[in-house]
Amino acid sequence: MNKSLVLCSGGLNSAVLVALAREAGPVALLHARYERPPAKREADLAARLAAHYKINDALVLDLPHIAALRAQFTATASTSTTSENAATPSATTRIGADTPIPGLLATLVGAAATAAAAAGATRVWLGLSEISARPGEESQPDPAQAREFAQLMECALALTSPIPITLETPLIDMTRGDIVMLARRMEIPLKLSWSCWTSGDTPCQNCTGCRSRARGFLDATTPDPILTRPVSPNSLNAPQAAAPQPVSA
């Protein structure tokens, strides 16, 4: 039976992904840690999830350069948006703490492929279900874009890897609501997941991660086990408040 390596962020999709991969056979788990507000909590949850599913082969990969490069990127982007020469619409993109880091996802897939080869795994599992259409905008479900990314990455791995490595993306056509409903059917402990992009002890309910998660639980008509009271649909219809500024390295 082919061994799988699951890229686990500690988020909601990751919890479901780990459960699905575990059903399919032996699993190794990789959590990539880089400096951002919920990093410690996410690493703890990934470890607890591995323990819950009795996965002994769990690795934490530190990427300390990401925070420094991110700080440099946001500073450069912020400067360009205020310059007199930046008059194009794309240059007015909001840069905040929830702005995706350019190239990060591809970096994580590459690291996962390396870890898979080291663990004797030939399948890398990714929790792709949505990719932000444009950095700085709130994520919108876009299965076509996610599928294209996965296909291109699989081609890149085929061209650069001496052993065949496939990408498994079972959530790619699912909405957040679908994923929560699947988790409920599989009795996956979603209390062992975290989606907020801030460092608070409770979810901020404003960041892109919180809003996307809340939409999923609302659509699934299921309470979120990490909240003490349910989210109001009205709060999700309200405009997202300005994201906090990025944390410097």
Ligand SMILES: [Zn+2]
């Ligand atoms: Zn949040």
